[in-house]
Amino acid sequence: MSIQQGRPKYGFLLFDCPSDHEIEGSLVTECEVIKAVLSNRKLGSQLKVLRCASTEAFNNLPQRPYPGIRFVHFGGHGSSDGLGLIGGHLSWDEVAQCIYSVLPNLNNGELRVLTLSCCHSSTGAKKMKKKLAPYFTGIYYFVPDKIAFSIAITVWSMFYLKKKLDRPNKAVVDTINKFLGKEIIAFMEP
Numbered sequence: 001m002s003i004q005q006g007r008p009k010y011g012f013l014l015f016d017c018p019s020d021h022e023i024e025g026s027l028v029t030e031c032e033v034i035k036a037v038l039s040n041r042k043l044g045s046q047l048k049v050l051r052c053a054s055t056e057a058f059n060n061l062p063q064r065p066y067p068g069i070r071f072v073h074f075g076g077h078g079s080s081d082g083l084g085l086i087g088g089h090l091s092w093d094e095v096a097q098c099i100y101s102v103l104p105n106l107n108n109g110e111l112r113v114l115t116l117s118c119c120h121s122s123t124g125a126k127k128m129k130k131k132l133a134p135y136f137t138g139i140y141y142f143v144p145d146k147i148a149f150s151i152a153i154t155v156w157s158m159f160y161l162k163k164k165l166d167r168p169n170k171a172v173v174d175t176i177n178k179f180l181g182k183e184i185i186a187f188m189e190p
Contacts, residue, residue: 013069016051017076030075037160055088065104078118092127100135116141133190143183
């Protein structure tokens with residue numbers, strides 16, 4: 001007879017950065033949809049959602065690492081300079097700091113992936129690449145500078161429906177891009 005050792009570790013961390021119109025309109029956010037997709041897959045790991053709509057919320061993030069995280073999804077409203085928030089803005093350097101402040105460094109052989117879902121995510125990925133290298137083995141991002149919510153939610157729903165850490169990264173990108181008929185997402189190693 002096996003004895004359960006408490007609740008499962010966290011496997012997924014979702015940074016949900018809604019805008020004022022999403023909050024005021026009680027709209028479903030991208031991270032809420034992804035949480036539903038992952039919960040219904042019954043992967044045996046916990047999901048942690050950090051909702052940060054303002055710079056104040058980012059400044060008050062818990063300063064403890066969440067062990068076991070293998071996927072970090074960051075959904076927000078980006079620009080070439082950083083992340084737009086209600087009443088404020090974070091530079092891409094500040095976004096990177098917020099992300100890694102809640103993650104332990106990777107040990108040898110561990111894998112962890114960041115999915116960056118916002119406009120100008122390719123710029124963000126390139127600007128954050130070096131700072132995130134000790135914490136991630138790969139970053140998925142959008143190729144176009146501007147991305148519609150409907151495209152973003154389609155891409156990430158497809159991604160999280162099938163993605164596993166041991167699946168080749170290029171295969172996942174190729175499948176999604178082929179389905180959409182053009183290059184929408186890309187992958188880079190930090």
